Amino acid sequence: MNDDTNKVTQLVEGREITRVHELQYELKIADVMTTDVITISATDSMKQLRELLRSKRISGTPVVKNRKIVGIVSIEDLIKCLANREENASIGEKMTKTVATIYDDEPLVNAVVKLNEYGIGRLPVIERGRSELVGILTKEDIIKGLLKKLEIDYQIREVRPDQEGTLFNNTLDAKMRVQFKYDIPSRDISRAGESASVLKKTLKRLGFHPQIVRRAAIIAYESEINIVLYSHGGQISAQIQPNYIKIKASDTGPGIADVEQAKKPGFSTAPEWVRELGFGAGMGIPNIMKCADKMTLKSEVGIGTVVDTIINVDSGPN
């Protein structure tokens, strides 16, 4: 857990996005995958699998029928079979039938996330449309692809297998879906807007559509203003993925007594000094709702308020 927290903080403190981050969004699966895929048929035996894994020096392989993927089988499945003396069983009986796959036109970051989430070593790559197996992607392919792009002379032999995982985890674990966290102090109106500005720059740099960037910036700005003006302080965080942006604004109180009322345009509890600055017109939360594809507002008096928003990236201008 501690480790996780640190990683998030690292990314937050190093507000700069590294080239490796950007490349994960820029590069497509097709750019880095291995196209020469070794496959096996469901009607082959586990004995044949043993021979294949040994001769090709691989630890698993997709099972295909007419170029379509029907399963995946790994060295672990083989070991189980050997232990139970089932070498003659067919691949079809022993393979894993639900296979995590990825499309060739997806950004690399999606693969990084999937490999980590499922704790798997390889992802078969499917061509969108024809649904045929066109490649395979391992952590090694990803690292090679990134390093090649970074024009670093990569000597595969220099990375021992036991180091490979570490290198992967250090360069690109799942936390590298860009996380963003910003502490917002209470009542410091002069600094309000900073988190929105940093988020906007981040999204722009990652190449999101200007309309998406604008919607995210407005959500962050209005949330930030609310935290500054009405709360004891709080935090804005965002999780950025190629297909969605999640923004969370949370504070430590005092909480909203009537949430439904707070969602109504024009409703405001703003004191005079707030209104004089041009805030407090009761437009903040309605603006957030307008810019988000989904918003949930939870609040408890004496505890605090949490506003969760999602922007679906393919939803375009709202």
Added chain:
Amino acid sequence: MQIEEIVNKLDLEVRSSAENLRRQISGGYASDLLSDVMANSKKDNIWITLQIHENIVGVASLLELAGIIIVNGREPDETVIKKAAEENIPILLTKLPAFEIVGKLYNLGIRGMG
């Protein structure tokens, strides 16, 4: 229309980002409510307001507005001017009230909609 043209024709005082006046104006929006501007102004709009605190720069920068015209002869603080310079946001001053300056901008062909 470029900012420079309205500065010259309407005799506006340039307080920041004088080197950035070639920027094209897409239209105009007049409001003193920041959330209203957030919700309804468009990129490269010229924004007419009487607000002079530094959050106007944040709003203009986030929305990529072309510039801010501050009305009624109001003077923003030095910190606001400095922030505007950092963000490349032209701040323009006029002694006229909002109604008058908006009318003049309209006559020059700047529109709020469409």
